[in-house]
Amino acid sequence: MSTSPRAAQQKFEPWKDPEAKPYVRIEKITKQFGDFLAVDDVSLDIYKKEIFCLLGASGCGKTTLLRMLAGFERPTSGRIYIDGVDMTSIPPYERPVNMMFQSYAVFPHMTVEQNVAFGLKQEGLPRTEIAKRVVDMLDLVKLGQFAKRKPHQLSGGQRQRVALARSLVKKPKLLLLDEPLAALDKKLREHTQFELINIQETLGVTFIVVTHDQEEAMTLSSRIGLMNHGEIIQVGTPSEMYEYPASRFAAEFIGSVNMFEGRLIEDEPSYVRIECDDLEVPIYVDHGISSSPGATVWAAIRPEKIMMSREKPQQADNWASAIVQDIAYMGDMSIYLLRLDSGKVVRITQPNTYRHADDRITWDERVHLSWHPESPVVVTK
Amino acid sequence: MKQGITVFRAIVLTLGFAFLYIPIASLIVYSFNESRLVTVWGGFSTKWYGALFRNEQILNAAWLSIKVAVLSATLAVVLGTLAGMVLARFGPFKGRTLLSGLTTAPLVMPEVITGLSLLLLFVTMEQLIGWPAGRGMTTIVISHITFTMAFVTVVVQSRLSQMDDSLEEAAMDLGARPHKVFFLITLPIIFPALLSGWLLAFTLSLDDLVITSFVAGPGSSTLPMVIFSKVRLGVSPDINALATILVVIVAIGALVAGIFTARQKKIRDRDAQMALAANQQMIESLKKG
Numbered sequence: 001m002s003t004s005p006r007a008a009q010q011k012f013e014p015w016k017d018p019e020a021k022p023y024v025r026i027e028k029i030t031k032q033f034g035d036f037l038a039v040d041d042v043s044l045d046i047y048k049k050e051i052f053c054l055l056g057a058s059g060c061g062k063t064t065l066l067r068m069l070a071g072f073e074r075p076t077s078g079r080i081y082i083d084g085v086d087m088t089s090i091p092p093y094e095r096p097v098n099m100m101f102q103s104y105a106v107f108p109h110m111t112v113e114q115n116v117a118f119g120l121k122q123e124g125l126p127r128t129e130i131a132k133r134v135v136d137m138l139d140l141v142k143l144g145q146f147a148k149r150k151p152h153q154l155s156g157g158q159r160q161r162v163a164l165a166r167s168l169v170k171k172p173k174l175l176l177l178d179e180p181l182a183a184l185d186k187k188l189r190e191h192t193q194f195e196l197i198n199i200q201e202t203l204g205v206t207f208i209v210v211t212h213d214q215e216e217a218m219t220l221s222s223r224i225g226l227m228n229h230g231e232i233i234q235v236g237t238p239s240e241m242y243e244y245p246a247s248r249f250a251a252e253f254i255g256s257v258n259m260f261e262g263r264l265i266e267d268e269p270s271y272v273r274i275e276c277d278d279l280e281v282p283i284y285v286d287h288g289i290s291s292s293p294g295a296t297v298w299a300a301i302r303p304e305k306i307m308m309s310r311e312k313p314q315q316a317d318n319w320a321s322a323i324v325q326d327i328a329y330m331g332d333m334s335i336y337l338l339r340l341d342s343g344k345v346v347r348i349t350q351p352n353t354y355r356h357a358d359d360r361i362t363w364d365e366r367v368h369l370s371w372h373p374e375s376p377v378v379v380t381k
Numbered sequence: 382m383k384q385g386i387t388v389f390r391a392i393v394l395t396l397g398f399a400f401l402y403i404p405i406a407s408l409i410v411y412s413f414n415e416s417r418l419v420t421v422w423g424g425f426s427t428k429w430y431g432a433l434f435r436n437e438q439i440l441n442a443a444w445l446s447i448k449v450a451v452l453s454a455t456l457a458v459v460l461g462t463l464a465g466m467v468l469a470r471f472g473p474f475k476g477r478t479l480l481s482g483l484t485t486a487p488l489v490m491p492e493v494i495t496g497l498s499l500l501l502l503f504v505t506m507e508q509l510i511g512w513p514a515g516r517g518m519t520t521i522v523i524s525h526i527t528f529t530m531a532f533v534t535v536v537v538q539s540r541l542s543q544m545d546d547s548l549e550e551a552a553m554d555l556g557a558r559p560h561k562v563f564f565l566i567t568l569p570i571i572f573p574a575l576l577s578g579w580l581l582a583f584t585l586s587l588d589d590l591v592i593t594s595f596v597a598g599p600g601s602s603t604l605p606m607v608i609f610s611k612v613r614l615g616v617s618p619d620i621n622a623l624a625t626i627l628v629v630i631v632a633i634g635a636l637v638a639g640i641f642t643a644r645q646k647k648i649r650d651r652d653a654q655m656a657l658a659a660n661q662q663m664i665e666s667l668k669k670g
């Protein structure tokens with residue numbers, strides 16, 4: 001799983017600062033199409049210079065939310081503030097916001113240069129300034145040599161850059177990107193992700209990015225807003241979303257996870273024990289949760305946090321016995337699918353630290369799994 | 382077996398072409414006939430072309446037809462574009478079905494009915510408001526707009542529904558007000574559709590006989606009306622000459638359109654190659670960087 005390079009570089013956490021004013025405030029926004037609720041009571045605060053990702057499956061209302069920020073859809077109820085100004089009923093051509101469309105929407109009858117200059121011409125800027133800003137922007141996105149080309153003479157990746165340059169050259173307060181990388185092939189996508197972050201940091205623009213790809217969200221974002229059926233399920237940094245999912249949906253949507261359904265048999269402030277039908281021994285978690293004894297809960301354990309050995313572990317809790325059902329060699333690591341005696345299949349990953357490991361665990365072997373008491377995340381919904 | 386199919390194919394092809402082109406070929410051949418009798422060959426001559434260009438009635442009718450066709454095609458494109466735009470872009474507003482039905486009704490309405498109802502309309506209007514006074518070019522142009530606009534609307538609407546909506550939204554997003562979006566983005570992109578709509582309207586107007594006969598007045602006969610009335614008295618060789626000229630004009634038009642399309646295809650192929658090369662270049666530079 002990739003982690004955000006931003007988080008590694010510096011501490012950028014305005015959302016933790018009670019003094020910080022949100023740059024974009026989405027207040028109880030609802031959008032109905034007829035009887036259909038596309039966006040359901042969404043409230044979000046987004047801060048200056050963030051890359052905020054709206055993540056969710058196709059059809060969950062991400063684009064609709066973005067289009068309300070751009071001004072193409074009127075919210076059924078709720079308000080939108082940008083930099084403190086109420087934008088709810090301002091038309092798109094008067095908002096200090098630009099959007100990069102999923103189809104890129106590059107004007108087919110104009111050259112690259114004309115595409116990028118279009119927005120500046122609408123502002124009525126002097127010709128020399130337009131020319132200068134267009135050249136600078138084309139250099140930034142590495143399209144200088146293609147300035148005179150028409151869009152149909154460009155590759156998909158280049159068209160994406162034209163769309164990006166065209167919105168950024170207007171120096172918007174906020175850039176909205178709808179699935180910016182979905183149309184690119186995998187290699188180009190990875191490269192473009194990092195370039196997008198670089199450009200965002202160079203210009204200091206606030207980005208709101210819509211994506212259905214959780215890896216893309218993890219790589220790009222300062223924070224993620226996870227959506228389902230028009231609602232925001234959870235908001236957090238990529239590592240919070242991965243390590244502390246608040247629901248089964250969040251745990252399963254981001255990364256892969258082994259989910260054990262069980263009952264709370266011991267519920268103390270400092271630890272809990274969970275009895276699962278799939279496991280012989282209980283799961284022991286070294287922190288308390290807010291639920292009551294006997295309640296149905298789920299313990300989510302990430303594949304890389306489960307250890308595997310031939311010997312039976314010494315501890316009383318947090319282990320299981322299984323048979324190797326399948327192994328997938330991925331190069332940097334291997335994925336093992338292990339069948340518990342109950343029939344449940346558990347997925348674990350192991351790094352391939354050594355090149356020649358002679359006694360590697362192989363197909364149909366009986367093995368023992370174990371995990372640390374801090375590893376499971378217990379969710380109640 | 383294979384031989385059989387080839388022979389069969391050749392016969393069908395020959396018969397098909399013969400069916401389509403023999404009438405036209407004979408028309409062209411007889412336009413150079415010396416004899417006054419259309420079906421008797423009397424030797425080669427171009428005298429009927431001379432006669433044609435001295436025939437005031439035919440020249441006047443041709444000029445009127447061209448004026449009517451240009452005027453009504455142009456106005457039909459303006460109105461048809463507005464209607465197509467409203468139908469394709471304004472969503473499910475109240476009365477949309479009615480508008481859609483009204484604009485496209487002339488496509489399915491028998492021409493006699495369209496012609497008769499327009500005539501009744503013009504007569505009533507003249508009695509009530511005194512306009513249009515009498516029947517002539519004005520009434521012909523109005524009638525031609527009515528039925529050619531339906532075709533333009535359909536062409537424009539289908540082109541607009543193929544067009545990516547987000548192009549217009551992107552322009553608005555970049556600060557263009559709605560009327561600028563229309564003139565700077567929508568219009569240039571749908572321009573080829575407008576052009577073909579105009580040509581369609583022009584051709585339809587040029588050869589309409591039925592509707593025109595209802596709404597034309599004395600002294601405002603169009604070319605199809607003159608040809609039709611002359612032919613009723615027997616086919617005369619100067620009509621053959623006129624028809625030959627029309628065939629030549631149409632053939633040149635088709636040829637130019639063909640060459641144009643072929644050139645477009647060549648340009649498209651070249652552009653596709655360029656995009657492919659650009660992609661390659663980008664991948665190379667990614668590998669290096």
Ligand SMILES: Nc1ncnc2c1ncn2[C@@H]1O[C@H](COP(=O)(O)OP(=O)(O)O)[C@@H](O)[C@H]1O
Nearest residue numbers: 033036038056057058059060061062063064065
């Ligand atoms: N203009 C519209 N009219 C009716 N339904 C719409 C419209 N736009 C979007 N929807 C519906 O709203 C839901 C959310 O759409 P969208 O925001 O595009 O989802 P996402 O971008 O997350 O895939 C979808 O079910 C879609 O069919």
Ligand SMILES: [Mg+2]
Nearest residue numbers: 059062063178
């Ligand atoms: Mg979408």
